[in-house]
Each structure stands twice: as structure tokens, then as C-alpha cells.
Amino acid sequence: MSTPNEPTALILDLPPELFLHIFNFLYDDWFLDNLLSPSGLRHLAYRHELPDTPWKQLALVCKHLRALVLSHRAFVTTLHPAKTARALEQRIANAPIHILHTDIWAWAVNQTAEPGHAQDVTGATERALSELDQARTFRLDSEIMSADQLKLDLLQRAFQALSTTRAANLQEMVLRSTRAPDVAEAVVLASAAQLWGAGPDSFPQLERIELHNIPYTSHSSTFPPPCLTSLELSACAIPTGIDGLIYILNRLPRLRTLDLSRLSQFSPSIAFEKRGLRSVPLPMLQRLRLQDFIPAIENILYHLDFPITTKVKFVSIPSMGNEQVDGTELLFGNIARDIHSRWGGAIVVDTVELSVRRHWPQIKMDVKVAGQKKLSVDFDWSDGRCDGMGVFISELGVLRSTSNLTIGPAMSNGLTFQGYDRAPQIRRVLQCFPNVVVLKVQGNIAHLICDNLQPTCDHPQEPVYNLMPSMRELTISDITAYDELTACYCWQREGLKLTFIACPGLVNVPWQILIGVVRGQIDVDFSKVEEQSELQATIEGLTEEEQPHDEDDDWAPDGNNSGYEMEDYEMEDDEMEDDEMEDDGMEDA
Structure with a gap:
């Protein structure tokens, strides 16, 4: 049985390639405490047992589930296997889709479990990782808010598979780690070291990488590969600061999209230490997005050399309590003059x-x-005496x-x-x-x-x-x-x-x-x-x-x-x- 919004043909015509998508198999305790409360459990089961459960109801629990089922033949989901299967089997009967289930009950802190349902999270994850050599996309969302050995073991296993498997077909890799600052730091560092130590031939077709809170551990790494065309680094600690960032980018001359966000939060030198002017050539760059404290935006921009055809966006993060009026206005002027000199x-x-906002030091401009x-700018700063708006616009002479x-x-x-x-x-x-x-x-x-x-x-x-x-x-x-x-x-x-x-x-x-x-x-x-x-x-x-x-x-x-x-x-x-x-x-x- 299929719904009018989801004709069976969309499922039956899936491409033959086997995609891999590990989706949120490491949920935090907040999710369990709130969604899997007794009332939450009943609500979840009720929604999934209905024979005519619409796709939009499934999306309330897992917003990407519909896209995953329609586009991937293998993935790990934290939705309850029996309930998910009953909700989906009437829509994917005879369809070439292989769903790897995990059991969300295994994560429950209140030890709630439903009799008769297997709890083999590790087995499902291992089966999915075994398909890595055929995968074209890989995504891992790791949320660890408390010490949990099973979660840590799975995280290590996933990074180990990435570093030791030759993923000849892999084109996209998304790795997101969300954790408390004092939780599993050593494990995450060791796992990230395996990834940065991957050989140069491990990902010969990799085009896009997105890393969130994955620390950079090697100054001589051959990862990411030079074939990369899109790189997004968010809240990634780079111990070697601006030198490490320059090293990474100088190895990626084919980049067309570059998104750097909150790097100076963990590596302050990225905001203050300067090396050679425009020492990072990015001749093919089409889109640049920098989101950070204003000093970091100014400093990163100082080192990048990109063509005038590049579309640029700046988003600042207010730095409460440590901005100086004269210094901040100087930074706004430097950024504006830098863009003007390029154009x-x-x-x-x-x-x-x-x-513009009347009582808030802020400017948004396209x-x-x-x-x-x-060019898009979204500048927000803490000191109201600073006329960042006037300085930036007046120094950007092309306006x-x-x-x-x-x-x-x-x-x-x-x-x-x-x-x-x-x-x-x-x-x-x-x-x-x-x-x-x-x-x-x-x-x-x-x-x-x-x-x-x-x-x-x-x-x-x-x-x-x-x-x-x-x-x-x-x-x-x-x-x-x-x-x-x-x-x-x-x-x-x-x-x-x-x-x-x-x-x-x-x-x-x-x-x-x-x-x-x-x-x-x-x-x-x-x-x-x-x-x-x-x-x-x-x-x-x-x-x-x-x-x-x-x-x-x-x-x-x-x-x-x-x-x-x-x-x-x-x-x-x-x-x-x-x-x-x-x-x-x-x-x-």
C-alpha cells in the first residue's frame, strides 16, 4: 500500500549503488529522557502502528527518515525496529531496500525494554560499516553527553573503519561530534588521529567533507585528499593554529566551496597570528563562508587568495567583554578594504x-x-560605541x-x-x-x-x-x-x-x-x-x-x-x- 504522496515507483527505481548512512546512532540522554518518557513511548508506538501512517508523521520522529529510505539501501536508524518495519513494509514491499535496524530501547537510561525485540546495536553498525568499500556517502552523527562505553566503542569502530578501508567510491563524508567538554576527550582525540592518519589512496574520489568538533591531530597528514572540492570545518580544534589551517588548505587547490566556522574558539592563534599575505591560493573557489569572532574573520581572510568571482559571506560571533572600540573598528575597516582591494x-x-537595528550594534547586508x-555580511558585536556599520560601509568603496x-x-x-x-x-x-x-x-x-x-x-x-x-x-x-x-x-x-x-x-x-x-x-x-x-x-x-x-x-x-x-x-x-x-x-x- 502506498500513499498518494509517495508513489511506489519512486522506491522501485532506486539506483543500483549501495549507499551507507549511519544516522544518529549515538543519541544523548536528553533525547531519551524527553522523547522516551512513558507518554513519549506510547505516542511513538501509536504513530508507527497505524496502518496508514503518513510519511510526515514519521518525519516528526526522524525528519530525515523519508529521504533515507528513498535514497539509501543501507543505513542504521535508532527508531524501534519492529514499529519502523510495520510502518514501512506496506510502502516498500518488493522494493530493493535493505534496512539495518538498531533498537532505540537499548539506549534507555530507565532500563525500559519491550519483550521480544532484539537489541543488537553493535551488530547493525558492523553490518553497515562492512559496506563502506561500496558506499558513496558516509555520515556519522555522534552525540555523547555522558560516559557510555558502548557509544565510545562504536565511535572508535567507525573511525577505525574509515582509516583502514579503501573507500574507492566514497564521494561525501560528514562527521559530527557533539559531546560535553569533559566527556570522552581522549577517545575522540585517538579516533580523530586514525582519520587524519588515513593513507593518500584511501579516498580517491572524495569530493566533500564536513567535520564538526573533530580535532585536527597531525601537521603532516595526507587527509583530506587533494581531489576535495568542498570543505566545511566547524568548531574543530587545530592545535597548530593558523599554521595548521594554512597547511590543510594549501593541499586543496581544487576547492570550490570553503566554510570555516568557530575555529578560533579552540585555536586562538587563528584570530591573531599572521603569516604571508594571501599565502593560501584557492584559484577555483566559488563560495567562501567565514563564521567566527571578528578578529578571526579578518585574519583568515588576510591569508586567502581567491578569484574575484568568489561569492563571500561573513557571519560574526559577538565576543562579550573583550572587544576594544578602536580595535574593533579597525578590524571592520580591514575587512572592507580587503574586499575592495580584491574587487x-x-x-x-x-x-x-x-x-540595521536601532539599539543593537549590528549590520546585515547583501x-x-x-x-x-x-557578498553577504551579518556582523554583530558587543560594544555599542563601535560604529562598525559606518566604518565597514564607508571603507567598502565599491558600494x-x-x-x-x-x-x-x-x-x-x-x-x-x-x-x-x-x-x-x-x-x-x-x-x-x-x-x-x-x-x-x-x-x-x-x-x-x-x-x-x-x-x-x-x-x-x-x-x-x-x-x-x-x-x-x-x-x-x-x-x-x-x-x-x-x-x-x-x-x-x-x-x-x-x-x-x-x-x-x-x-x-x-x-x-x-x-x-x-x-x-x-x-x-x-x-x-x-x-x-x-x-x-x-x-x-x-x-x-x-x-x-x-x-x-x-x-x-x-x-x-x-x-x-x-x-x-x-x-x-x-x-x-x-x-x-x-x-x-x-x-x-
Whole structure:
């Protein structure tokens, strides 16, 4: 029996290759205590015993299960074997799928077990590892929050298999280790040493590696292999610091995607020690993402040499309590000047989307060239006196060519930053965009932007516009109060096209008054004033958790938080493209 959403043909047409996927076989005690409580056990069994259990219900327990079953012929799952089998057998009857079950009951700290069900986690893992020489993908998610010898033994066994098996077909390797700082440190180090000691011929076709919290243990390692095209290192300790990172990257000239996250957290020298300028050549790099403390971003960028075609993203981590105002502003300037020196006159920026928060030192910005995203920054720092926004934008000289600018109020999860107001810094930002033709402002920040665009001489016959003198189109959206716009004299620019979108505060305003104020010099479009803006649609699509209420952010619409986001920075199209391609490939199979 198959559901309408999952036709049997999708399963029967699986490719002949045998994939390996070890998925979350090392669960932590938190998961067991919460999901496998007595009520949780009954809920789990109930969902899986229903003969018409939909796939989306299975996904509530294991969100990747559907993709795994459709795309892999061998994997280890922590779902209960009998319940999982009954839920799946009616959908995969006669299908060439080999499911290796483990028994989640074996992990239960309360010794709960259901009679009649085997508990052979080790056997299932060994069977899966025996297929490694035929696998094309390998993923291990290890979560060890307390000392558990069985979990540690399985972790060691998995790394041993990786280091001793010639995986001639392996193309993708994902290893994630989540553990308490004082748990199993020696075991993880020893296991990682086996991986870094793998021979140069162990993975001749490996293209992508993702490592999370896997320490780097060898300065002379031949792993990863030079054939690698995608590398992601997250929270990986590199004892040799910046020298170790340079050594790793210098062996990977074919990299097209590089993602380095939180490396200085365990290796401080990555943030402060400099070697040769642009000493790491990456001639084929297409995407670069750096997420770390601001000093580490500046220092890593200093060492990388990549083409001007590379798409770049920076995400900073606030370093509470150890930032100096002058030093932080210098780092922002260094990063901006570095990017500007690489692009030079070869890059012409046409579009910038900028979001700023009034009482929080933060900047989010997307820079586009020919409609394609070229640079994304998400900077968040702790010292409110630091004008990181103004320094970064003013030093990135290529922004002066921008013709299309969007500005809105940013959203930041956390408490409002007290004591410093971003409003005085807005004029400095606007001065960096002298060639803007199309300006879009969103939320209650609009009145501040328009006030700064007033002419220096208010005589109607001789107005002088020092900011954005070439502006011809102005779009204002998500305004809740009419009185916030009454002093926007920038409307009087002759030939200006003014459009209001989703401005409930203007719904009942007599348009003749407004048109009279601007003396008929501009084209005013009120046709979309009652429509729902893209911003509002985005807000309604976000979860409540992603939009915490903040009454002190007066750049947000009255009564709630605007949550202005040009994009969801955690789920960007660019960052998720590989995952989407993988998912498409699974479903096509």
C-alpha cells in the first residue's frame, strides 16, 4: 500500500549503488529522557502502528527518515525496529531496500525494554560499516553527553573503519561530534588521529567533507585528499593554529566551496597570528563562508587568495567583554578594504539590501552584482560605541556605484542593547551611496531616512540635495502612522516617483492633501497602500520563536516587531543549494 504522496515507483527505481548512512546512532540522554518518557513511548508506538501512517508523521520522529529510505539501501536508524518495519513494509514491499535496524530501547537510561525485540546495536553498525568499500556517502552523527562505553566503542569502530578501508567510491563524508567538554576527550582525540592518519589512496574520489568538533591531530597528514572540492570545518580544534589551517588548505587547490566556522574558539592563534599575505591560493573557489569572532574573520581572510568571482559571506560571533572600540573598528575597516582591494574596478555593485537595528550594534547586508548575490555580511558585536556599520560601509568603496538600495529595520534575537542609538549613524551610511536611483525603505525607519534626505535649502525654487541627488524612485512600505511621514521633504524632488505599499496608517488619509504638499512635482502611487507587502508575508511565515517581541525597537511597526529580514540568514538559498540538490537527487531516484 502506498500513499498518494509517495508513489511506489519512486522506491522501485532506486539506483543500483549501495549507499551507507549511519544516522544518529549515538543519541544523548536528553533525547531519551524527553522523547522516551512513558507518554513519549506510547505516542511513538501509536504513530508507527497505524496502518496508514503518513510519511510526515514519521518525519516528526526522524525528519530525515523519508529521504533515507528513498535514497539509501543501507543505513542504521535508532527508531524501534519492529514499529519502523510495520510502518514501512506496506510502502516498500518488493522494493530493493535493505534496512539495518538498531533498537532505540537499548539506549534507555530507565532500563525500559519491550519483550521480544532484539537489541543488537553493535551488530547493525558492523553490518553497515562492512559496506563502506561500496558506499558513496558516509555520515556519522555522534552525540555523547555522558560516559557510555558502548557509544565510545562504536565511535572508535567507525573511525577505525574509515582509516583502514579503501573507500574507492566514497564521494561525501560528514562527521559530527557533539559531546560535553569533559566527556570522552581522549577517545575522540585517538579516533580523530586514525582519520587524519588515513593513507593518500584511501579516498580517491572524495569530493566533500564536513567535520564538526573533530580535532585536527597531525601537521603532516595526507587527509583530506587533494581531489576535495568542498570543505566545511566547524568548531574543530587545530592545535597548530593558523599554521595548521594554512597547511590543510594549501593541499586543496581544487576547492570550490570553503566554510570555516568557530575555529578560533579552540585555536586562538587563528584570530591573531599572521603569516604571508594571501599565502593560501584557492584559484577555483566559488563560495567562501567565514563564521567566527571578528578578529578571526579578518585574519583568515588576510591569508586567502581567491578569484574575484568568489561569492563571500561573513557571519560574526559577538565576543562579550573583550572587544576594544578602536580595535574593533579597525578590524571592520580591514575587512572592507580587503574586499575592495580584491574587487578593485572589476566589480560594479548595482544592488544593496541593508538592515540595521536601532539599539543593537549590528549590520546585515547583501551586495549584488548584475542581480546575483556577491557578498553577504551579518556582523554583530558587543560594544555599542563601535560604529562598525559606518566604518565597514564607508571603507567598502565599491558600494558607491550602487543604484538600487533597500534599507529596513533589522531583527536580532536577544535583549535590546541599551545606551547607544544607531540613528545618528544613518546619515554617515547614506553618504556612502551617492548614485542611488531607486530607494526602498521599510518599516518605521522610513521617516528617519527621509528626514536625512531633506534639501539643505528648503526654498522651493532652489533646493539642494546633497544625499542621493540622482534618486528618481522612492518606495515606502510597512508604515503604520501617517504623522511619521509628514516632514519628508525629499518627496518634493521634481520627477520623483513615490510609491506606498502596505501602509495601513495612510488608508484613510485624503490623498489630495498629500498631493498638495508635494505641489504636483512628483508621481504618487497609492494603488498598493492596502496590499500586503513581501515583508509582512515573510513575517507571517516565520515561527514565533524566530520573532521575539521587542517593545524597545522603535523602528518596528507599532504594536509588534517588524522582524525585517532581507533573507533568512540561517537558511540562505546559496547555503542550502547543495542540500536541495541532494534532496532532489534522492527524490528523483
